[in-house]
Amino acid sequence: MLADAASLGLAVIAQRFAARPRTAQSTFGLRRAEVLAAFVNGMTLTAVAALIVKEAIERWIEPVAIEAVPVLWTGSLGLLLNLFVAWLLSRAATQNVNVRAAMAHVLSDALGSVGAILAGACVLWADWTRADSLLSALIAILVARSGYRMLRETSTILLEGAPRHLDVGAIERTIGDTPGVLDVHDLHVWQISENFDALSAHIVIERGRHGTEMCRLVAERLKHDHRLEHVTIQPEPQPPDEVVQVRRSLNGDTLDCAQSSPGRSSPTSR
Numbered sequence: 001m002l003a004d005a006a007s008l009g010l011a012v013i014a015q016r017f018a019a020r021p022r023t024a025q026s027t028f029g030l031r032r033a034e035v036l037a038a039f040v041n042g043m044t045l046t047a048v049a050a051l052i053v054k055e056a057i058e059r060w061i062e063p064v065a066i067e068a069v070p071v072l073w074t075g076s077l078g079l080l081l082n083l084f085v086a087w088l089l090s091r092a093a094t095q096n097v098n099v100r101a102a103m104a105h106v107l108s109d110a111l112g113s114v115g116a117i118l119a120g121a122c123v124l125w126a127d128w129t130r131a132d133s134l135l136s137a138l139i140a141i142l143v144a145r146s147g148y149r150m151l152r153e154t155s156t157i158l159l160e161g162a163p164r165h166l167d168v169g170a171i172e173r174t175i176g177d178t179p180g181v182l183d184v185h186d187l188h189v190w191q192i193s194e195n196f197d198a199l200s201a202h203i204v205i206e207r208g209r210h211g212t213e214m215c216r217l218v219a220e221r222l223k224h225d226h227r228l229e230h231v232t233i234q235p236e237p238q239p240p241d242e243v244v245q246v247r248r249s250l251n252g253d254t255l256d257c258a259q260s261s262p263g264r265s266s267p268t269s270r
Helices: 002-018 032-061 068-093 097-126 130-158 168-176 211-226
Strands: 181-193 196-205 230-237 243-248 255-261 264-269
Touching: 002 032, 002 068, 002 097, 032 097, 032 130, 032 181, 068 097, 097 130, 130 181, 168 181, 168 196, 168 211, 196 211, 211 230
Parallel strands: 196 230
Antiparallel strands: 181 196, 243 255, 255 264
């Protein structure tokens, strides 16, 4: 319960920071404060799961006396409280990784409450104290899985990896297939925060094409095909029509280069 309260407090603080306007030092604002908070909560979930497994193993080896009735009451009250908080968070959890991380904490504690109820029942009616250790270990595995998924999701954003819901290869093909685009390079796709995807790329455009118009055309296709709205496109002119010929002798000692353009020939030798 203490870990849950701390995770909820961290989520609220991060959300307040993320809502602040951008500044000259933070040109994107503090949007990633929520992602960072979710990462910390994911780490906490994993650590809590490890501690539960450690204690479960110790109590399996050396069982301790368990007061079944207080465990049943505490587990029941904790379950009701956690389900109520989870219901409150569920309305925003699908749109916010920070809230989802806090909700994962609450649901993990709800699972703990279920385990406490079942363990208390086993002790009360079957006098099986090791049930507490067994159920705790099983629940800890589920908690660790939730923490791992949260860490994987948030670390991808923090390390500026490509968003999982976007196909970078398909995006590159969309840009390359745009009329007037000869080549695309230095393509980068990442997330500033959840639901805020960003893209930057350099495009080589045909002669006679206007750079501003080509950037607009590429941006429109990216928005239509991939729902990318925050894009930065750098147009580059087509290279000059010069041909460079290189000839090397079989023994590699002689290198002849000939560079020519339409209507001109200027061979050089070395």
